[in-house]
């Protein structure tokens with residue numbers, strides 16, 4: 433089959449107004465300005481699902497603090513490959529966002545990104561040994577060169593006073609710290625990108641419009657059945673290229689597309705819940721994202737973390753996410769989503785993935801049964817002095833993990849997966865992790881697969897003009913330092929030093 437070629441691909445439909453569609457829209461518009469791009473979103477807001485600030489953790493995932501990206505091998509050594517991949521992808525995101533700012537394609541970086549140190553914190557001899565080996569290994573790579581490490585409680589208390597205050601005396605502890613970590617409001621970034629494109633007449637954006645169905649036409653194009661949820665009127669829309677950026681519901685629309693590449697995929701929904709601090713005095717005493725080690729059986733995305741968030745000009749403190757099981761594929765979805773996604777071609781992979789993930793199932797059941805007191809008890813592992821009345825429970829976003837057919841029937845995957853028709857006329861994104869942080873490299877990968885000829889002949893160079901690190905394998909410490917300093921300047925990422933109260937708490941911690 434012939435792949436997409438530019439002259440034929442004039443009508444593009446992007447399903448869903450989340451960070452993925454927004455990133456793809458602006459990239460495509462830069463690469464091929466005359467494309468007619470239409471975005472349909474079923475909610476009456478932009479980024480109302482996973483990309484919304486309170487539905488995700490807002491971590492600019494760069495492999496700095498997420499211990500699940502650096503598993504320990506049987507011989508005790510640490511595998512840092514995944515952390516390097518994620519860190520490299522996040523550098524591309526930062527470079528692309530600074531390109532958007534520099535070129536007035538979005539404004540006010542401080543609305544969506546802020547400097548927030550990333551720390552890993554562990555306790556107990558084994559985990560301290562793990563973290564030390566991880567730090568010794570990972571700092572050999574230029575992307576992680578400036579990572580700090582300490583086993584000294586006084587030093588750690590200067591970094592994260594709330595975590596150290598009233599901690600058990602004599603307990604071995606260790607922490608790593610990357611000052612260049614970030615907190616990102618992906619919802620705000622999505623809104624900025626899409627609204628700017630819409631105001632410049634670069635895209636058509638229709639909220640409260642749901643894609644009900646889609647079918648390939650004999651001329652190779654797609655016909656989408658659209659419902660205007662305000663007027664209840666239905667109509668059809670033709671497109672030469674379709675991106676299914678429907679978050680958790682992408683699996684359902686991929687199934688409806690009937691492309692053979694989507695056969696055998698299933699989705700496993702995992703819900704999330706936060707503890708949100710309602711006491712401003714406590715919020716003020718913590719300025720970092722602190723990730724710990726996941727419990728056995730825990731899915732990687734539910735590694736607990738104590739996170740400073742900056743949302744709509746307000747600083748908030750979150751702990752979680754606690755995972756759970758809900759049969760919905762979207763927070764605003766239907767309880768029938770999971771059952772409705774079962775098909776002849778994916779039922780065996782889905783059963784098989786369940787059978788091979790008994791510890792995960794057990795973990796999720798335990799999580800669902802947790803009371804607020806149980807959650808506060810988990811929080812106290814990170815913040816021993818936490819008081820239940822200072823924390824409220826709030827629902828986070830829904831994630832749908834990919835189930836993929838394999839030699840043993842089926843397996844559960846924790847990454848993201850682009851499913852793309854062989855002719856490049858339609859693609860969808862499944863999975864959620866590391867997610868929004870790596871949206872730029874995921875969407876460039878999608879463009880490369882769906883438009884290979886244009887990519888090789890022209891677009892790769894254009895991408896390199898926007899994102900200087902893209903496609904380079906010769907990057908050294910000096911390059912990363914320079915790139916981080918430049919993007920930090922453009923994105924207003926000025927590291928915050930400890931405030932006075934922060935310092936007082938640090939000095940009053942009792943070991």
Ligand SMILES: Cc1cc2nc3c(=O)[nH]c(=O)nc-3n(C[C@H](O)[C@H](O)[C@H](O)COP(=O)(O)OP(=O)(O)OC[C@H]3O[C@@H](n4cnc5c(N)ncnc54)[C@H](O)[C@@H]3O)c2cc1C
Nearest residue numbers: 448450451452474481482483489491643679829867868869
């Ligand atoms: C609890 C949690 C924590 C997370 N933490 C992080 C983090 O710290 N860092 C990070 O980088 N990533 C994180 N992620 C992942 C990240 O949020 C997602 O990867 C990302 O937001 C996905 O973006 P998206 O555009 O694919 O999907 P979404 O933002 O979910 O957007 C999909 C959109 O499609 C719409 N839609 C669905 N069906 C239709 C239809 N039929 N017609 C029209 N519209 C439709 C939906 O309403 C929705 O608005 C987290 C996710 C969760 C749930």
